[in-house]
Amino acid sequence: MSQALSPPIRPEYDRALPPFVEAPVERTLPLPARLWQQGWLRRGLILLALALAWEALARWQDNDLLLPGFGATLAALADGLATGEILERTRISLTVLAQGYVLGVVLAFALTSLAVSTQVGRDLLSTLTAMFNPLPAIALLPLALLWFGLGQGSLIFVLVHAVLWPxxxxxxxxxxxxxxxxxxxxRNYGLEGLAYVGQILVPAALPAILSGLKIGWAFAWRTLIAAELVFGASSGRGGLGWYIFQNRNELYTDRVFAGLLLVIAIGLLVETVVFATLERVTIRRWGQVR
Amino acid sequence: MIRFEGAAKTYPGKTDPGRGPTGLPRPALDAFDLSVEAGTTCVLIGPSGCGKSTALQMVNRLVVPSAGRVLVEDRDVAGLDPISLRRRIGYVIQGVGLFPHRTVAQNVATVPGLLGWPRARIAERVDAMLDLVGLEPGRYRDRRPDALSGGMKQRVAIARALAMQPKVLLMDEPFAALDALTRRKMQEELLALWDEARMTLLFVTHSIEEALVVGNRVALLSPHPGRVRGEYNCHEFDLSSIGSRGFQAAVQRLHDRLFEPLPEAAPR
Incomplete structure (x- = not known):
């Protein structure tokens, strides 16, 4: 600083601070504010508002064939649950889904482990994902039908395709x-191979892996329902998608809605229960995401 | 003790997948001679690219010399099993590198756990180590690294490095990411630790002040490739001498040496 500071220059000072004894300020929030802080309550209110809007629209439309109300849908759902038909359909869908999902996850881990350890694996992964990730799984269904016939094989094939790449x-x-x-x-602790992947890479990359698992699950679920809609039952054992398609053909619109509602409900359940729990006990507790 | 005998390292030029090798081979360290006596501290200081970290990593064989050799306790590290060597040498780096999914205690217990110690012995050692670095075991044992401040994380990393009570400790800019006050505190604690255990400490830093405080001896390195330009004794300095005239003079001397231009390379 070459230029002198012009006056006024304020005097310096030192000050002896007394010890700080004040208690931290804390008070209870009023009940509505505390309730509003509950995430489940806010989300529940949103769902309730949607259901009410739906019911109101349906009543105004007054055409059960085009748009059954929320109440009618719930009734159809309760009916389906009571007879056990919809449960059986769901079970079929979920069984196939689980098989395809697990197989897809295993293959994805094999492929990425190969990619982190070898140059060829890296090239293989980037080429294959560039080729197949943009390809809708459902577009492979005709081919799958040709190769694996009408049955679970084809469904599992498209499911693996839906999960593996993302x-x-x-x-x-x-x-x-x-x-x-x-x-x-x-490396310093001499971890190599699988121990290195399992103890260093996977925990550190878990946020990305979990988000991949979530995307894979959503792709798989939607692909499965769509695939069932397209070719439906094999030997009379159709899943939830086939249930929707069949009831549309027979103009049981309320059951179509019940099926859709269940598809959404299962999606929500997996997202908010399975994945949220998984996140809570891992990456949230580890502080990798907030 | 640690001894470098004409150690050199040349990294191959970067290889771009698809385009093949790009860039020339980079010599990181050349004709590097240095001895650190057992139970003393030596600080490597020098500008970026002077191969300080490379030299450090030669000691625990994370880097293998292209020429020359490195001896730890009079044995060439090239002839030792790298993994058991690394587990016997403490290693602390700037990035800390704690396992995010493990608690403080599990992090500290890494090597004892890998060696399969009985549980009780591990717990005992972990508590002793946490005490040593000034973290109250009961309060910090079960926390995860995310819940700790930068200085505390580095304390845990030091506790982890010391868990096997190594005779040799390598520290690569361990306090560079900490704020000045925390850094001062950590230097103080490190010196107290060293005073008690008297391990051989090889320490890398960018800070002249830190070098003089931590080191018994300072080795000044030149960049591209790293060579020792000089070694200076500074065992008489500790944290309390920072303001003193002698200390300031030593800082100035190192500072001048550090910024003194190197002789031009002879034209080829």
Whole structure:
């Protein structure tokens, strides 16, 4: 600083601070404010508002064939649950889904493990995901039918396709984002191969992996319902999609809505119960996401 | 003790997938000679790219020298099993590198756990180590790294590195990411630790002040490739001497040496 500071220059001072003894300020919030802080309550209110709007629209339309109300849909759903038909359909769908999902996850992990360890694996992964990720799983269904026939084989094939690519892509991106200091630490402690992937890469990349699992689940669920709509029952054992399609053909619109409602409900359940729990006990507790 | 004998390392040029090798090979370290006596501290200081970290990583064989050799306790590290070598040498890095999914206690217990110690012995050692680095075991044992401040994380990393009570400790800019006050506190604690355990400490830093405080001896490195430009004794300095005239003079001397231009390379 070459230029002199012009007056006025204020005097300096030192001050002896007394010890700070005040208690932290805290008071209870009023009940409505506390209730409003409950996430489930806010979301429940949104759902309730949607249901009311739906019911109102249906009553105004007054045409059960085109738009049955919320009440009628619930009644059809209760009816389906009571006879056990809709439960059986759901069970069929979920069984197939689980098989395809698990197979897809296993393949995705195999592919990414290969990709982190070898150059060829990296090239293979990037080429395959670039080719197949944009390809809608349902577009492979005709081919799958040709190869595997009308049955679970075809469904599992398209499910694997739906899960594998997004999950592999996410997992690989997560692995690449693992900080160098952590990799160095792992190498320093002599972790190699599967121990290295399992103890260093997977925990550090878990946010990306979980989001890949979520995307994979959503893709798989929607692909499955769509696939069932297209070719439906094999040997009289159709899933939830087939239930929807069949009832539309017979103009049981309320049951169509009941089926759709169940598809949504299962999606919500998996998202808010399974994945939310998984996140809570892992990445949230570890502080990787807030 | 640690001894470098003409150690050199040349990294291959970067290889771009698809385009093949790009760029020239980079010599990181050349004809590197340095001895650190057992139970003393030596600080490597120098500008970026002077191969400080490379030298450090040669000691625990994370980097293998292209020429020359590195001895730890009079044995060439090239002839030792790298994994058991690394587990016997403490290693602390700037990025900390704690496992995010493990608690503080599990992090500290990494090597004892890998060696399969009985549970009770591990717990005992973990508590002792946490005490050593000034973290109350009862309060911090079950926390996860995310719930700790930068200084505390680095304390846990130091506790982890010391869990096997190594005779050799390597620290690569361990306090560089900390604020000045925390750094001062950590230096103080490190010196107290060293005073008690008297391990051989090889320490890398960018800070002249830190080098003089932590080191018994400072080695000044030149960049591209790293070579030792000089070694200076500074065992008489500790944290209390920072304001003193002698300390300021030593800082100035190192500072001048650090910024002194290197002789031009002879034209090829």
């Amino acid at each position: 999950l592999a892509l996410n997992t690989y991106a997560g692995f690449q984002g693992v900080p160098d200091s952590l990799r160095m630490t792992g």
